[in-house]
Amino acid sequence: MTGTTRIPGPGTNVAILRKAREMSQAKLARRAGVSVSLLSKIEVGDRALSQGVAAALATAMGVTLDELLGKAPVERQNASSLKELDAAMRRFDLPGDAPHTPETIRDDLAEVIRLRGEADISGVTHKLPGLLAKAQNHAHATGQRGDWAVVADVYSAVYWLAARHRWMHMAELAVMKQARAAERGTPLAAAISARDEAGTFLNGGDFAGGLAVVDRAIVQAESSLEGRDRAFGLGLLHLRGLTLAGRLKDKAAATQHSKAAWRVADEFAEDVHDHGITFGLNNTATHVIATNVDMEQHRKALDTAEDLMRDASDLPATRLGPLHMNIARAKLALHDRDGALSSLKEAWDAAPQMAKVHPTSQELMRVLTSLHKRSNPTLLALAKRAGVKL
Numbered sequence: 001m002t003g004t005t006r007i008p009g010p011g012t013n014v015a016i017l018r019k020a021r022e023m024s025q026a027k028l029a030r031r032a033g034v035s036v037s038l039l040s041k042i043e044v045g046d047r048a049l050s051q052g053v054a055a056a057l058a059t060a061m062g063v064t065l066d067e068l069l070g071k072a073p074v075e076r077q078n079a080s081s082l083k084e085l086d087a088a089m090r091r092f093d094l095p096g097d098a099p100h101t102p103e104t105i106r107d108d109l110a111e112v113i114r115l116r117g118e119a120d121i122s123g124v125t126h127k128l129p130g131l132l133a134k135a136q137n138h139a140h141a142t143g144q145r146g147d148w149a150v151v152a153d154v155y156s157a158v159y160w161l162a163a164r165h166r167w168m169h170m171a172e173l174a175v176m177k178q179a180r181a182a183e184r185g186t187p188l189a190a191a192i193s194a195r196d197e198a199g200t201f202l203n204g205g206d207f208a209g210g211l212a213v214v215d216r217a218i219v220q221a222e223s224s225l226e227g228r229d230r231a232f233g234l235g236l237l238h239l240r241g242l243t244l245a246g247r248l249k250d251k252a253a254a255t256q257h258s259k260a261a262w263r264v265a266d267e268f269a270e271d272v273h274d275h276g277i278t279f280g281l282n283n284t285a286t287h288v289i290a291t292n293v294d295m296e297q298h299r300k301a302l303d304t305a306e307d308l309m310r311d312a313s314d315l316p317a318t319r320l321g322p323l324h325m326n327i328a329r330a331k332l333a334l335h336d337r338d339g340a341l342s343s344l345k346e347a348w349d350a351a352p353q354m355a356k357v358h359p360t361s362q363e364l365m366r367v368l369t370s371l372h373k374r375s376n377p378t379l380l381a382l383a384k385r386a387g388v389k390l
Contacts, residue, residue: 009366045370055205246291321351
């Protein structure tokens, strides 16, 4: 293995997993439906591995997508909080003592949502266990729909945390508990729960399955939601469908979900931030950009990004970070290495904790390091922030 392929990143894992299974590049490429040339370039660091191709390669090798992308390690300072979170999730059906100060639950949830919007992963990790235990106990005590909807919102934050790290066991358990809380909650909580359930299919590489979940949820949301909640819930579901369709390279489905998302986004004067999630015209644009890149419409993605960046001040860090990563992907595909590196730096500046664990950020770092031959000072500074030795 060369020095280049030792640099961490999902593409590096492809070669490691392939060789462990004693598969030739030709055999893996044939099974995955990709060219040998593309596979070779991915393995040596000349091409970035997209999650669509990653899903095909994972299936061909008989591994899960999170195994191929690489699960983010648990930071030492977060280990005890994650154990407490696991314990709170296990006790979903076991009512505990009702909290003495239930009025603080919504304030604590608002703080988690604020931290999530800032992509403060450590902050979310430390706040979630106590909040989840308190919210569950309170909902059991009151039985009120609104209190169970709060529990569903907390589990949505758990899913977000787990998905960012590719901890798929925790993510899938979280959406199961979220769905059960949402059943006792509100129709909007159910729509958000379905959106997160489809996210586990997205994270697992089962894009067609995720689209089926979205389609079913849209039918339910159309009949159960009204007014602003209807627009918000449908918008979130259509954006999830857009992402899934893009990974499948299903142009018809992507166009359908894109048009529907734009249509309901028009009902909001500006992007809104509810339940820890952002929706509106600008956030819809970020998803369209990502899907354009997934479908290899790179120039179109950059044109949309140029328009968006003139008015993206209301986007939270959780959206700005991935936005800059996708801009970097498009620039790299168009052979603008310096531009891609600049956009990757912007992703790190906007959401450093997310950039450290995000597979797209890791893959961009790996490929740019290979192409720049490790000599670029901006890249060296980013590598230091990422804890990567060049």
